[in-house]
Amino acid sequence: MRPLGPGARVGGADVIAHLARSNVLDVYDAWDPERGCRVAVKTLRPDRRHDRRARAALLREGRLLARLQHPHLVRAYAVHEGERPAVVLETLRGATLAALLSQRRLGVAEASHLGLQLGAGLHFLHRRGLVHLDVKPSNVIAHAGAATLLDLSIARRPGRVRAGTGTWCFLSPEQARGGHAGPAADVWGLAALLHGALAGRAPFGDEDDDELAEFPCLERRAAPLRSLRPALPRALASALDAGLAPDPAARPALPALLEVLDEAAGRPAGPGRWTL
Numbered sequence: 001m002r003p004l005g006p007g008a009r010v011g012g013a014d015v016i017a018h019l020a021r022s023n024v025l026d027v028y029d030a031w032d033p034e035r036g037c038r039v040a041v042k043t044l045r046p047d048r049r050h051d052r053r054a055r056a057a058l059l060r061e062g063r064l065l066a067r068l069q070h071p072h073l074v075r076a077y078a079v080h081e082g083e084r085p086a087v088v089l090e091t092l093r094g095a096t097l098a099a100l101l102s103q104r105r106l107g108v109a110e111a112s113h114l115g116l117q118l119g120a121g122l123h124f125l126h127r128r129g130l131v132h133l134d135v136k137p138s139n140v141i142a143h144a145g146a147a148t149l150l151d152l153s154i155a156r157r158p159g160r161v162r163a164g165t166g167t168w169c170f171l172s173p174e175q176a177r178g179g180h181a182g183p184a185a186d187v188w189g190l191a192a193l194l195h196g197a198l199a200g201r202a203p204f205g206d207e208d209d210d211e212l213a214e215f216p217c218l219e220r221r222a223a224p225l226r227s228l229r230p231a232l233p234r235a236l237a238s239a240l241d242a243g244l245a246p247d248p249a250a251r252p253a254l255p256a257l258l259e260v261l262d263e264a265a266g267r268p269a270g271p272g273r274w275t276l
Contacts, residue, residue, distance in 0.1 A: 001046040004028065011041040011086030012078065021045065024054040032077070032088065039077065043086035055085050061153045062087030068128070072121035074141075074150050092150075094143025097197070098207070101137055105200035108233060112265035114140075115194045117147040119258045122190065126183045126254060130155050133181060135189030136170040137196070138207060158182035168215060169205040173246050176215035184248035187257060191243025192222075199228040203244065221246065236264040 003018040003026050004010060013030035016038070020027040025042055032039045042062075048054050065076035065087070078088040097114075106114065118140065125132055132155050139150045154165060163178030165171065172188035174181050196202035203222035222244045225237040239260040245251050252260075 003045075010043050010084060011039075011080045011088045013039055013041050013088060015041075024048045024051060025058065029091070030088075035077065038091045040089040040091050041086050042089060043084055049084060057153055058085055058087060061151075061155070064130075064152050064155060065089070068125070068152075070121055070124045072117045072146075072148055073124070073152075074148055092141040092143070092148055094141045094146075096138050097140035097142050097147070097193070098137035100142055101197055101200075105229075106197040108198070108236065109265055111194055111197045112236070112261045113145070114142070114147050114197065115190060115261045116258060116265060118149055118193070119190060119254060119261065121149045122183075122186045123254055123258065125155065126186070129157055131158055131181060131183055132186050132189070133161070133175060134166050134170070135186055135193055136167050136207070137193060137202075140193070164215070167207060169202060169207060171215070171217065172248070173215075173217050174248055176218050182248070183254055184251045187243050187251045187254050188248075190254075190257070191240045191251075195222060195225055195240050195244065198232060198240075199223075199225060217246070233264055235260055 003021060004015050006015055006017065008015040010028060010030065012034065013032045016029045016031055018026065019029050024045060026045050028041045030039050030041045042058065044051065044054055044058060059079060059081065062076050062079035065074060066079060069075060074092065075090045076087055077090065080086045122132060132152065134151060134154055141148045141150060159180060161175055161178060161181045164176065166175045170189055170192050172185040175185055192203055204216040225240055226232055239252055239257055243251050243257060
């Protein structure tokens, strides 16, 4: 079934244009007359309106985003139930990090500031007993030096997950196998994103790549970052390499990784800044 056209009503807003379609969802650029501004509306595809699991996941994500207010997490303004469930989100200016990285790799300070912003959002989630589990460049919008993390559709409390939960080339080994996924899984995701941003290519492939292995993180280890970019600060490269350790217990805790990013960004970490 085709997406809704301009002028259609969804989530209390008027459709301007269709933005994206996944296997269960449509996202629209829309005008919210109540708020007097443009919004993004995420709703079920017309052919998935009776999918109870997809409906529950969408409403759960919307309620979660409405409750979690953080500068580096996308905000939800409203959650609509009923025949066509929808989540009304803030409109974000800028491009996905995936689009930006397709043009160039990032400098050390630039990547470190990006990591600090995304890490702050993850730190906020972890303090509230949640893990994101899908940190990747296409889930980040970057604009004017600010980064926003999107898509909490599989965010949950730490615990056992089904094998393959996440995105095939960015998920951690414990997500690939199916096992306990906690904050260390998000450390992996952040390290994989920053490794790719600095090296110029993602350590385990991109979402658009042909899948040579079902889960490449189970087939091989990431190349040491300084083997791809020798001039990188040793402490930064070592911390990101450690963030991609197959054993979750061998990865640095998120606060420790953020302290290294603070130093690499040129702003010494204050005492206890990242204490959980």
